Amino acid sequence: MNALDEKLNRFTKYKISEQTLRKFIDYLKQQAPVFAPHHNGEASYSYECVENSAEVVLSYPRTMQPLKKYFLPPREVLLNFNIKDNTFSKPEIIEETRIFFAVHSYEMASLKRLDYSFTQGHVESNYVSRRKYAIFVGISYTPDESHFSKSVGIDVEETEGFDLFLLPVGDGYFLLEITDTGKRLVEGFPGLAAPDTTEIKTEPLQFKSKIKYHHNRLPAVFDHVYKSKVWDKYAEICVGCGTCNLLCSTCYCFDIRDEVDLDAEHGTRTRYWDGCMLNTFAEVAGGENFRGSLARRTRHRLYRKFKYITAKSEMLHCVGCGRCSHFCPVGISMTDIVNDLITDYEEKQNKEKI
Ligand code: SF4
Numbered sequence: 001m002n003a004l005d006e007k008l009n010r011f012t013k014y015k016i017s018e019q020t021l022r023k024f025i026d027y028l029k030q031q032a033p034v035f036a037p038h039h040n041g042e043a044s045y046s047y048e049c050v051e052n053s054a055e056v057v058l059s060y061p062r063t064m065q066p067l068k069k070y071f072l073p074p075r076e077v078l079l080n081f082n083i084k085d086n087t088f089s090k091p092e093i094i095e096e097t098r099i100f101f102a103v104h105s106y107e108m109a110s111l112k113r114l115d116y117s118f119t120q121g122h123v124e125s126n127y128v129s130r131r132k133y134a135i136f137v138g139i140s141y142t143p144d145e146s147h148f149s150k151s152v153g154i155d156v157e158e159t160e161g162f163d164l165f166l167l168p169v170g171d172g173y174f175l176l177e178i179t180d181t182g183k184r185l186v187e188g189f190p191g192l193a194a195p196d197t198t199e200i201k202t203e204p205l206q207f208k209s210k211i212k213y214h215h216n217r218l219p220a221v222f223d224h225v226y227k228s229k230v231w232d233k234y235a236e237i238c239v240g241c242g243t244c245n246l247l248c249s250t251c252y253c254f255d256i257r258d259e260v261d262l263d264a265e266h267g268t269r270t271r272y273w274d275g276c277m278l279n280t281f282a283e284v285a286g287g288e289n290f291r292g293s294l295a296r297r298t299r300h301r302l303y304r305k306f307k308y309i310t311a312k313s314e315m316l317h318c319v320g321c322g323r324c325s326h327f328c329p330v331g332i333s334m335t336d337i338v339n340d341l342i343t344d345y346e347e348k349q350n351k352e353k354i
């Protein structure tokens, strides 16, 4: 038995058919709103509030937008103000239990990164309030050509952060109790038989997309590639659309805009997702731009994932979801960039030895 199987076998587990699993979703809906992957058109998926458990998609590669949209909305009114009497009010953030169902391990890992980013220094209270009572039911997945989470240290069956976890087996699933919250949910559902004692045996899942170094070595690579030609190589084909930022599970940069109504009295302060690959991101008054070239913006994006925040948090801030690679309109792949940087690093190291 491998180490992963040993870990998984420590949890109490139940064998559950897909039909019963959908009844379990109906049961969860009676406890709290449930959000889960749904088809969005023919080839896309998105997390949506579950109306009908039959529409929940259990096997999917990735949703287009990450789960963070529920904790850091793409557009959020932070306050309403009145210029005339110099007052403002903040919209109330309701701290409620929400259940996120059929979530992949890289997505859960991305919330751990956002938890770090939003609780350092001045705590981002809106994010923390939305996150507080969230319950997570994980599910394993089959890596496609863009996933590379194993390369950044996140197993498909990583259970950290989840309350329950689903492992496909034969014609159904093992439902694993990870936390006391998960246990309480399972205990309240009348449709489950006694715990199953069959041993879990997972097949090692093959990732087609890989980083060629162990993830522990990546920060050291980034110590030596700041002036690499690799940045120019990818900047030549990048169109600066910002898709890679805006769909990234761990990016959290935002812009804040104050908009005054036509009455010149009332207005709103609104936060919008922003992205460092967009030309305007580092533009300041007078038309100066600290990262005016795509090469510099690409470099900044990757240093944010593999070096800057990692040095403080001791976590890579890329979770290998593959969204940036999969949805890039010109096919730029995150693993290609990192592997090219590693090659450049190795060449530099070899030259220094001569
Ligand atoms: S999605 Fe692709 S083309 Fe768009 S900014 Fe990112 S790397 Fe460039």
Ligand code: SF4
Pocket (backbone or CB within 6 Å): 244, 247, 248, 249, 250, 251, 305, 317, 318, 319, 320, 321, 322, 323, 324, 325, 334
């Ligand atoms: S950088 Fe790309 S692969 Fe990494 S977390 Fe962001 S979208 Fe996912």
